[in-house]
Amino acid sequence: MPKVIPEYKEKAKQRIIEAATRAFAQNGYHQTSMDNIAELLGVSKGAIYQYFKSKQQLFFDVFQSALIVQKDEVMSIILSDNPLYIASEEFFETKISRARSFGLDMFLEAARNEAIKTRMTKIYDRSYAEFTKHVEDLKNQGVIKRSADVGVVWRGLIALRDGLLSSVFLGADTSDAKKTWQKVATLLLNEILVKETG
Amino acid sequence: MPKVIPEYKEKAKQRIIEAATRAFAQNGYHQTSMDNIAELLGVSKGAIYQYFKSKQQLFFDVFQSALIVQKDEVMSIILSDNPLYIASEEFFETKISRARSFGLDMFLEAARNEAIKTRMTKIYDRSYAEFTKHVEDLKNQGVIKRSADVGVVWRGLIALRDGLLSSVFLGADTSDAKKTWQKVATLLLNEILVKETG
Amino acid sequence: MPKVIPEYKEKAKQRIIEAATRAFAQNGYHQTSMDNIAELLGVSKGAIYQYFKSKQQLFFDVFQSALIVQKDEVMSIILSDNPLYIASEEFFETKISRARSFGLDMFLEAARNEAIKTRMTKIYDRSYAEFTKHVEDLKNQGVIKRSADVGVVWRGLIALRDGLLSSVFLGADTSDAKKTWQKVATLLLNEILVKETG
Amino acid sequence: MPKVIPEYKEKAKQRIIEAATRAFAQNGYHQTSMDNIAELLGVSKGAIYQYFKSKQQLFFDVFQSALIVQKDEVMSIILSDNPLYIASEEFFETKISRARSFGLDMFLEAARNEAIKTRMTKIYDRSYAEFTKHVEDLKNQGVIKRSADVGVVWRGLIALRDGLLSSVFLGADTSDAKKTWQKVATLLLNEILVKETG
DNA sequence: CATGAATGAGTTTTCATTCAT
DNA sequence: CATGAATGAAAACTCATTCAT
Numbered sequence: 001m002p003k004v005i006p007e008y009k010e011k012a013k014q015r016i017i018e019a020a021t022r023a024f025a026q027n028g029y030h031q032t033s034m035d036n037i038a039e040l041l042g043v044s045k046g047a048i049y050q051y052f053k054s055k056q057q058l059f060f061d062v063f064q065s066a067l068i069v070q071k072d073e074v075m076s077i078i079l080s081d082n083p084l085y086i087a088s089e090e091f092f093e094t095k096i097s098r099a100r101s102f103g104l105d106m107f108l109e110a111a112r113n114e115a116i117k118t119r120m121t122k123i124y125d126r127s128y129a130e131f132t133k134h135v136e137d138l139k140n141q142g143v144i145k146r147s148a149d150v151g152v153v154w155r156g157l158i159a160l161r162d163g164l165l166s167s168v169f170l171g172a173d174t175s176d177a178k179k180t181w182q183k184v185a186t187l188l189l190n191e192i193l194v195k196e197t198g
Numbered sequence: 199m200p201k202v203i204p205e206y207k208e209k210a211k212q213r214i215i216e217a218a219t220r221a222f223a224q225n226g227y228h229q230t231s232m233d234n235i236a237e238l239l240g241v242s243k244g245a246i247y248q249y250f251k252s253k254q255q256l257f258f259d260v261f262q263s264a265l266i267v268q269k270d271e272v273m274s275i276i277l278s279d280n281p282l283y284i285a286s287e288e289f290f291e292t293k294i295s296r297a298r299s300f301g302l303d304m305f306l307e308a309a310r311n312e313a314i315k316t317r318m319t320k321i322y323d324r325s326y327a328e329f330t331k332h333v334e335d336l337k338n339q340g341v342i343k344r345s346a347d348v349g350v351v352w353r354g355l356i357a358l359r360d361g362l363l364s365s366v367f368l369g370a371d372t373s374d375a376k377k378t379w380q381k382v383a384t385l386l387l388n389e390i391l392v393k394e395t396g
Numbered sequence: 397m398p399k400v401i402p403e404y405k406e407k408a409k410q411r412i413i414e415a416a417t418r419a420f421a422q423n424g425y426h427q428t429s430m431d432n433i434a435e436l437l438g439v440s441k442g443a444i445y446q447y448f449k450s451k452q453q454l455f456f457d458v459f460q461s462a463l464i465v466q467k468d469e470v471m472s473i474i475l476s477d478n479p480l481y482i483a484s485e486e487f488f489e490t491k492i493s494r495a496r497s498f499g500l501d502m503f504l505e506a507a508r509n510e511a512i513k514t515r516m517t518k519i520y521d522r523s524y525a526e527f528t529k530h531v532e533d534l535k536n537q538g539v540i541k542r543s544a545d546v547g548v549v550w551r552g553l554i555a556l557r558d559g560l561l562s563s564v565f566l567g568a569d570t571s572d573a574k575k576t577w578q579k580v581a582t583l584l585l586n587e588i589l590v591k592e593t594g
Numbered sequence: 595m596p597k598v599i600p601e602y603k604e605k606a607k608q609r610i611i612e613a614a615t616r617a618f619a620q621n622g623y624h625q626t627s628m629d630n631i632a633e634l635l636g637v638s639k640g641a642i643y644q645y646f647k648s649k650q651q652l653f654f655d656v657f658q659s660a661l662i663v664q665k666d667e668v669m670s671i672i673l674s675d676n677p678l679y680i681a682s683e684e685f686f687e688t689k690i691s692r693a694r695s696f697g698l699d700m701f702l703e704a705a706r707n708e709a710i711k712t713r714m715t716k717i718y719d720r721s722y723a724e725f726t727k728h729v730e731d732l733k734n735q736g737v738i739k740r741s742a743d744v745g746v747v748w749r750g751l752i753a754l755r756d757g758l759l760s761s762v763f764l765g766a767d768t769s770d771a772k773k774t775w776q777k778v779a780t781l782l783l784n785e786i787l788v789k790e791t792g
Numbered sequence: 793c794a795t796g797a798a799t800g801a802g803t804t805t806t807c808a809t810t811c812a813t
Numbered sequence: 814c815a816t817g818a819a820t821g822a823a824a825a826c827t828c829a830t831t832c833a834t
Binding site: 424426427503504506507508513514516517520545547548551552554555556557558559560562563565566567568572573575576579580583584587 | 714749752761764
Binding site: 030118149155156159160161162167169170171184 | 227305349361368369374377
């Protein structure tokens, strides 16, 4: 069924990316065949190749689209009124469901792909730059301690998040993970926030 | 290479596991072929099948043997004289090289294997049990605060470690990661230790 | 590009044939996709199928049109004032560029197609018939020896041409080929011409 | 069925090359699938890949083995007692059957492969070098004219052969081709031989 | 008529696994 | 026991062809 709608191509790509994201996330890059994705879409293998020249390219695009989502979300929280929301179990809950729909091993596959690594580093760097810029404002507003080493906290939070998510996927108890997140994140944020919280 | 000695079988298995660990760690489960492993050993593919009925089984055994190594190491540190050694950059350094030689995606492969997941949970549980038992002693000795929620710290440390290691493999700056580890681990340990440290 | 004029159909076919000829010649039948041809024309794949029911049919028509061109040229030379022009390096030069723009492997593809082979044989036969008829005139005019076995010379020249062209495409030195053509063609023509030349 | 005979591997390769030569010759490179070749051998596709890492490589080896055969034969004739045997219809007959079992389009496929072209040029050059060296002897023995331009004759003969073979495959009458070969080859050889022949 | 999205059969290639020697 | 040749099932990718718009 040819579709002559102008933006159809973009929509088709998007649909494929979504299906692929689901498939990669659930079964991993290697366990997912182009056939799987096509079937998920109710479409023939060949159709996918009209939009992505290879499985690698599809993966790359899937990954990038996921990264963009991640970045946006992190930024929005940082810029929100209540920075301590980050330390809530609710926040971590959304992380879990998002990660579940993203797939850890996509990161590992990505880690083997130089092009992806470069891009990812770039995205993280930009994200970090925006973060520190915003932090400067918060310091001026007296929300964050002037002396705070924000980099450490930032990296600590991200590592904690990733590590806890991994543990959940590897079978750890979810409520333990959530509680851990809440406590440790609070601890970290209190290191930099002026007004103590518990 | 001796070939007919009685305990030869066990030694042969061990040699295969070692080679497979190296191969899996370096290239990941899917990128490693039985041929690769056989070649690494200077042995024929068929020989491997004498000891392991499938690639999956070999992986399982490789993984299990790796977990045992990990557990031992973690325990030994906890039981050591200086619990704060954990928070040192040096400690993290050894983690990096060990992880590099183990391979992150082995965990992910494992995460898809129910048998492995169960076993892993069991190992972690036992490890945690030993840990808490030991902690009880330390509380009695006045080293650790009576009120400390040691579970949170334990899980936090492990998550932090895994998250930072991931970030390093994904291209993050190693010295940033080490510094983050040192600061945050100290923060966490100070939560439970009676004698404060910086 | 006009699209609804009556004779448009014929012109469109011609345009497609020209583009296809270029594509087939440059890359060979199998290395040329319908997409390639369509792209070369700035037209959609589907459009080609409006005029040619299959790739094979398109090839057939391309080939036939090429054969007609060839025949015409050969005839015109034979009928020209200076039959020895054939033996010149200049003549061979034009052959090279023509062959380059036609493609050797089109002949081979053709050789597998019975319909093409039949048609080709027919065209060559007609060409040969015209040639011998003309030769009869030349014999009467005393230009060609009465005793000459013109068939041998004709076939010899064509074979020599094709063989030398092949060698050039396979990497032989062009000036060697041209010189060989000039010498051997002269030798052959002198066999049948009354007035000797060097 | 594993075969532990030492030279088995070489024999297996040879068998595959022979089957592939037949298949390529009959149907051309592109029309021949690895399946075809495997079937011809009564073997699985995978088996071929144990000996040749790709279809291209197999083709390369097929081609090279064919070239070696060709070179040897040409040399043996040149060095034979009766150089004029080359001009016989019988000689051409053997050429036809050999070419039939080799396949013209292998040359064309080869013409697109730089590695093959290079190798081919090298083989031809060596062959030509041996030829000219031998010719020097023949000049000294008074068999060949001192003034003869042997290069032209050599290239002329090869081109004639290739061209006539092509024509036969493209449907020309075989006996016409043979006769043409006999006449023109004689003409060419008489150009260089001291003792005239008819 | 023209378009180009979709199809699906075909092709190359890989690799875990088996088994005759 | 060890070997490695052979298998066969899968996977990625291509492309002539069709057909709804």
